Amino acid sequence: MSPGTYLRLRREATGLSLRELAYQFFTPPLDLAEVEQLLVNAEADDAPLDAGSLHRVNLFVPLDIEIYASLLAELPTRSVCRRCACSWFDPCQDSFGPCAWADAAATLCTRCARIEATAEKQKRPVA
Numbered sequence: 001m002s003p004g005t006y007l008r009l010r011r012e013a014t015g016l017s018l019r020e021l022a023y024q025f026f027t028p029p030l031d032l033a034e035v036e037q038l039l040v041n042a043e044a045d046d047a048p049l050d051a052g053s054l055h056r057v058n059l060f061v062p063l064d065i066e067i068y069a070s071l072l073a074e075l076p077t078r079s080v081c082r083r084c085a086c087s088w089f090d091p092c093q094d095s096f097g098p099c100a101w102a103d104a105a106a107t108l109c110t111r112c113a114r115i116e117a118t119a120e121k122q123k124r125p126v127a
């Protein structure tokens with residue numbers, strides 16, 4: 001997973017659009033369009049977020065900053081959910097509580113496994 005994909009999946013897991021996150025994030029004298037472009041570039045792996053921007057994003061998007069740093073440095077990382085990029089120190093929270101790993105290889109969290117199972121059930125024709 002690339003650092004930009006990690007950021008995008010974590011942002012999408014919160015339900016925030018890029019514009020909505022930029023709006024949360026920007027403070028004058030920063031320009032809203034500039035902030036949105038900064039986020040677009042980071043998610044496209046064109047320009048990583050600096051530490052200050054990363055910490056500001058983390059106010060609105062739960063992240064494991066160590067994982068982002070490892071991905072940027074192309075170092076091995078802790079396990080990350082392939083669907084929402086949550087991780088051991090940054091688990092999803094839903095009505096069932098914090099998520100856990102749904103598979104032995106730690107590639108999918110229990111919240112995403114429930115979402116996938118529901119989507120699969122809805123695809124099946126009604127008998």
Ligand SMILES: [Zn+2]
Pocket residue numbers: 081082083084085086092108109110111112113
């Ligand atoms: Zn997940």
